[in-house]
Amino acid sequence: MLRYTIRRLLGAIPLLLGVAVLSFIFMQLAPGGPDALFARNGRMSQEQLQAIRHNMGLDRPWPEQLLNWILHLLRGDLGISYSQYRPVSEVIGDVVPNTFLLMGTGMVISLIAALVFGIVAARNPGGFFDNFASFTSYFGLAMPVFWFGLMLQLLFAVNLGWLPSAGMHSPQGGGFGDLLKHLALPAFTIAIGSIAGWSRYVRSSTIEVMGQDYVRTGRAKGMTERKVLLGHVLPNALIPFVTVVGIDVPLYLTGAVLVETVFSWPGMGRLFYDALNVRDYPVLMGILMLGAVLIVLGNLIADVLYGVLDPRISYS
């Protein structure tokens, strides 16, 4: 298992390099550039513009820029942001923990809700709870984030006044309780989309496993329904589900853009969007690389868990 993990990690290095090169090329191919706005926005002379391009290294051919970027990356240096004039590691480092907190909380909520909804619905397919769960989860899936988020704000912040409408901390700061209050609405909003998909997944794979011979055997030899469900059905039903969750991790990252905007959450999605608008290449590259690393890790963790959950799979 350990050797397998190490092998996978080493294998990821060329993959990540490939991602870096491709991202860089795509970014260069996209029209416009970091200096497009400078030329129109500031009342800037040609000489100034040239000086700024030179300072940013934009006056050199892009293969040279890419090579420079990779050489710096190998030394752990992600460069200086074109728009914020400070190291990219700082720019991203400021917001990454916030996004992880939001994503993590959202995923935990989704997981719990999906498991509960899925299993309860599967025990009586077509029953009232199944229909109810399927209706609510599709409702959740169909809601655009910006609308659903706004409705939550109007209900909980404006009408009931229980929760702050947006932000991560109160203006004057506050402790853990303050953070939880701010976290509630955006985490729920980000969770709602995957609750729908995931709970349907858990439901169908649970129904499938429930029809297996060994489940009937278990019941026939007098096992309690609880034991059948938790001891035999669930572990088998969860195996494919783990893969789905692993693949969905990057979806959480992309979904974060809207949720973070609606709830003024100081996260990476907003940073990426802002950086994209002004073509802040170093920041974009940094976030893309971080995203690639997360996808590789997400898949790796899913595969490792696969082996843990299913003794038939071994990675020797």
Added chain:
Amino acid sequence: MVDPTPRPDPYADKAPDLESVNGLIQARIDGVINRRTLLRRAAAIGIAAPVVGVMLHATSDMVYGAPSQGGDQALSRLAQGNGTVPADAPTAPQGQPKTGGTLTAGTYSEPDTLQPYVTQTVTAGDVLTGVMDCLLQYDSHEQFVPALATAYTISDDGLTYTFQLRDGVKFHNGDTFSGDDVIATWKIIMNPDFGAFNQNGWDKISDIKVDGKDLVITTSEVYAPFMSYVAAGGAWISPKSAIDKGIDSFKQEFGRAPIGTGPFKFVEWKAKEQIVVEKFADYWGEAAKLDQIIYRIVPDENTLLVQLQTGEIQLIGSATTISATRLDEALGFENITILEHSTQSWDHIDLKQWDHLRMTKVRQALDFATPSADIIDKLFKGRALPSVADQSPGSWAFDDTIQPRPYDLEKAKSLLAEAGLTPGADGTLEGPVPTNDPNVGDGEVKPLEIELWYVSGNTDTERVSQVVAQSWNSIGVKTTVLNQDISTIWGPEGYQFTKKMTGSLWSWVNGNDPTDTFYWNSTQIPKTPTGSGGNLPAYFFQYSFQKQIDDLTTAGDATTDQDERKKIYSQIQQLLHEEVPVIFIWWEKAFPAAAKNIGGFWPSPFNDLLWNANTWYLT
């Protein structure tokens, strides 16, 4: 010696009393209300006609200057139902002003950096106005008031500026302000390795020296916008000690924690969350009444409106205002006052000098075929001002004699016919394009097909583009509406550099000086698609009136006498209206908002948000 000291505002912290005869007379004398308002108000409170006659007489010769435009502000404030309040005076809520307290303001966009000479965001300026000072600053009437300089003189030849520097000014880091800080600021702005974004004015300085208490600046040529660029309007003075720490430090560290001489000192900046400034006890002027201002970053307008409603955000202004199309919703919030003022943003359709669009008659026809009045009245519900040229209706350089072209499709059609355009097989107009003389169609016969661009994501310009395209199409001008993201559209692959007829709907934002060389002068035509300069429509072909506008814009920059300049800019506005190099459609209005217990807030098109924040208070 020009004394830029403003007369004291008697209504800085109280609303005028308009309920009594004496109060009305006083308000008229102080210039807060105009004659008509006085009459109306007097009638409203039931003062008999003969008495009104006496009141008018009593005040007729005593008004100091003209009342500010729309001086009904005081009335609106008293009688506010659910409308906006013209921002002609500081807000003055009922109740006793409190000392201290925290105010939470909101902004859509986070500043890129608080480094004053490289930032490209208006929001950075909004914060910096409270933290740093210029030599002078603009007030809400576009007049200079003293800041780090107490007074100034300009030599008769217009080349030498002498600023009397204020004594005993402290920077937030304890340094004492002196002329050396100004000199260091000039040097860093002009240093090519630093890469400042705006050297305008600073690049005209040939010599700068400290002479006792005076700072003497000599310029290489007479440059009228000099004062607006170097003495005020974003020319914040940094402490020499911070500049001396080197370019990297001055960009990175100073950009995240600026040090100035302003009434508020920078405290913290939490990325994408908030910027906090607090009262600076050793400020040279009137000390701040508030203890703290927190500037929260709220990127979404829906969320911002929710937060204004819950009171989580108490004030917005300058870079962040309520859009005209969302105003009705916000007017329903009982806890906030929505103010209103003109802006320096003119929304227009630029027309590339290519093929038929080089012909004056074709551009005039398109202007006749653009339903500008309907756009303003129906789309923006009247919450915008008509535009005929490039000077803001709030500016002294504005020529109010020019009338916008009416919406007249018949007139448009006949002008197009005069330009040699006739309907082709599919109804699209076609005709010979000009070759040498831009106003003579003597070349290849081509259809009149125009791409109309807007920046994606901007719902206002999207809707206007659709309306305009529909109208143009109806008279046989084949118009296609297209959009791109902001970095693409202004980049070298953008529409300006394609060999097609194009228009694009967007806005320029004027500075406080009326100089418009940047928009029209031939020196401002980019040399290549990656080049700089604002005169983009003339990239392929210069305007037929290029020589004329070059001379006028150059004269405008080289003339310092305001009356003379006004005449020059009048001519420019008339020329622009006649030639229609771009279709001027509307001037944006701004709608800042403040909680009803905030006093002293006085937003205007000429200042950044915190310009007078030291006088803000809560009740």
